[in-house]
Amino acid sequence: MSAGDASQEGTPHVEPGPQAGQGAQAGQGPPVKHGPPVKPVRGRGPSVVTRLMETRYLGWIGLAIALGAPLIIATPYALNVMTSAAIFVMLAVGLNIVVGYCGLLDLGYAAFFAVGAYTGGVMAAELDIPLIATVPAVLVVTVVAGIVIGAPTLRLRSDYLAIVTLGFGEIIRICATNLEITGGPSGIYGIPGLFGDDVLTEPAAFYYLTVLIVAVAVLLAARLGRSRLGRAWRFVREDEDAAEAMGVHTYKVKLAAYIGGAVWGGMAGVLFAAHLTAISPPSFTFLWSALVLMAVVLGGMGSTPGVVVGAVFISLAPELLRDLADYRFFVFGVLLILVMIVRPQGLWPHRSQETARTAARSKEPVA
Amino acid sequence: MSERSERSGGRGGSSPHKEHSMTLLQVTDLRLSFGGVRAIDGLSFEVGEGEIVSVIGPNGAGKTSAFNCVTGFYKPIGGSVLLDGTPVTGRRPASIAGLGVSRTFQNPRLFGELSVLDNVRAGTHLWLRQSVFDALLHTPRYRRSEQEATDEAHRWLDFVGLRGERAGLVRNLPYGEQRRVEIARALARRPKLLLLDEPAAGLNHTEKAELLDLIRRIRDLGTAIALIEHDMGLVMEVSERVVVLNFGREIAVGAPAEVRRDPAVVEAYLGRDADEEELAAAREQVRGGREEVRGGTD
Structure with a gap:
């Protein structure tokens, strides 16, 4: 399982080839024993694209693309x-x-991105320690930030929650602009590298390091999504009352999601600080929150491969469109609108994760 | 599961007049109001272990409100709800669910965008032993517990006799099948007490017969059932006791046959004698009028 395991950031994986005991083929349902209609688990034919999108090696493919990219173009700008x-x-x-x-x-x-970047950056710069040494402290601070922001806001529902989170985003940025310790409007600079100033600071080396860290982060987030807690999150999303009736403590579960988001955002902030070696309040404006949200919605909410593709698209498209000069953000906007019209569920929507194995019954009925 | 099987083995068949040694749910003098309107006004009833109790009454009598108070969705303004002797009034629904109460809703409230299996896996949430670290590291315990959740989901879907695909989205199932999934989800909670809110609503004749059988099989597992239902045929057939509500309080309690003869119940359902008289008088008038009309055309 180890190879397959690490690849499970690719969300929907139908096992290719025959199954032990079941003899089910990829893309087809198990021999369902009960009454009609006997439908295949996946309705579509196993087209090349579908197979590629559902292969369990998706994660490895994504990682290979990311690691192989510098072989094609490795200018400092591209890196x-x-x-x-x-x-x-x-x-x-x-x-x-x-x-x-x-x-x-x-x-x-x-x-949360700002909290992570500033906590890591300030500590590393003030104490003159490598950024990696600040990670435990950043973890603690982001968890606390998740609780502090989440605890009062998560009692609210949808629209109200959105407004309050918007407010908190601005509060953090304005605090960073006005506090002494965060360097005020000019921010902090001269942040040491992840392992100090001499190790792995080459652009290519740092790129590979970043890709590996992000790959692990993506894998862990996907695993969370497929756990007992991940299911509870989806139950809350679908129907809070029904989730509560099933014994899901919806408030705790929502807080857990918030803390999870805070930790991932904070860690990304540390990477960001290491990458730029300088951070300042304009890096954490509402535009950033909006762009990240756009990546999630564009890729497909709840779908790990979708969100990865969406994020790559959102961050690379403006760069690829650089030749259009002043028109690039116009074209970028039109592209976004087109994608959402053609694929309203996102580029790579989330699918139910039942595999041939889970869809088949392994035990005799209770009665 | 083995524990359940033993319990179910001990209870042979369905003898309706069994002594119920233990009170599982005790509702005493429950009061609930919505801005001055007394939805529940001094309601008391109890459900014994392994018993099937029906709660009936005219529309607006407070049946669903009573269920919502028991499961923690509404906060009553007075009275007490004891579950196995533990007071649960004022606790949040998840905590009451943890004490062994499971429910279905008047309109099925499934997780529409999730698979049928995932919906039933929701029932395993409380007892599945799996930590966040198990999930992050994919420990053997993670694999075991996921397999267990899947097996359990299949078992309960078999138990309720689901027809149709289990890997697909639950919202693609027909209405009757969705009702089954909701019961399977509630059962996967492994409850001591199952509250069914109008499970027969919208079902056809065959499906109702299957539901009747299903309710009995659930009881045979040792699970007590409280049932809100308008289908009197089903209620009279399956219940061991019937509680009749009107205007937020119980007006009669007893075996189905007794309740059916109770004058208070007849009154609640058919109206007062005075109304009857008025109705009869009105019928007379109508009949007289028709004859007049007929006489005129002749």
Whole structure:
């Protein structure tokens, strides 16, 4: 299972090839024993695209693409853009926990990004320690930030929650602008690298390091989504009362989603600080929150591969459109609208994760 | 499961007049109001272990409100709800669910965008032993518990006799099948007490017969059932005791046959004698009028 395991950031994986005991083929249902109609688990024929989208090796393919990209283009500018894109993927995957899994509209996600970046940056710069040494402290601070922001707001529903999170996003940014310790409007600079100033600071080396960290983050977020807690998040998203009736403590579960989002966002912030070695309040405006949310919605809420693709698209498209000069954001906007019209569920929508194995019954009926 | 099977083995068949040694649910003098309107006004009833109790009454009598008070969705302004002797009034629904109460809703409230299996897995949430770290690291315990949740979901779907695909989205199932999934989900909670709110609503004749059988099989597992239902045929057939509500309080309690003869119940359902007289008088008038008309055309 180890190879398949690590690849499970690719969300829907139908096992290819025959199954032990079941003899089910990829893309077809198990031999369902009970009455009509006997339908295949997946209705579509096993087209190449479908197979590619549902293969369990999806995660490895994505990682290979990310690791192979510098072989095609490795200018300092390209590496810079790709590193930013990888960090953006991590942000989007974190927000996906809150918005995609749990259905809580968070318009102030940049707050957690800022908390992570500033906590790591300030500590590393003040104490002159490598950024990696600040990670435990950043973890604690982001969890606390998740609780502090989440605890009062999660009693609210949908629209109200969105407004309040928007407010918190601004509060954090304005605090950073006005506090002494965060360097005020000019921010902090000269942040040491992840492992100090000498190790792994080459653009290519740092890119590979970032990709590996982000890959682990994506994998862990996807695993959370497929756990008991991940299911509870989806129950809350679908129907809070019914979830509560099933014994899901909806408040705790929502807070857990918030904390999860905060941790992922904070860790992305540390990577961001390491990447730029300088951070300042304009990096954490509402536009960032909006862009991350856009990546999640564009890719497909709740779908890990979708969110990764969405984040890569959102972060790379403006760069690829650079030749259009002043028109690039116009074209970018039109592209976004077109995608949402053609694929309202997102580029790569979430699908039910029942595999041939789980859809088949393994035990005799109770009665 | 083995524990359940033993319990179900001990209870042979369905003898309706069994002594119920233990009171599972005791509702005493329950009061609930919505801005001055007394929805429940001093309601008391109890449900014994492994018993099937029906709660009936005219529309607006407070049946669903009573269920919502028992399960914690409404906060009563007075009275007490004891579950196995533990007071649960004022607790949140999830905590009451943890004490062994499971319910269905008047209109099925399933998780529409999730698969049928995931819906039933919701029932396993409270007893599935799996931590966040198990999930992050995919420990053997994670795999075991996920397999267990899946097996359990299939078992209960078999138990309720679901026809149709289990891997697909639950909202694609026909209405009757959705009702089954909702019961399967409630059963996967492994409840001591199951509250069914109008489970027969919208079902056809065959489906009602299957529901009747299902309710008995659930009881045979050792689970007590409280049932709100308008289908009197089903109620009279399946209940061991019937509680009749009107205007937020119980007006009669007893075996189905006794309740059916109770004058208070007849009154609640058919109206007062005075109304009857008025109705009869009105019929007379109508009949007389028709004859007049007929006489005129002749």
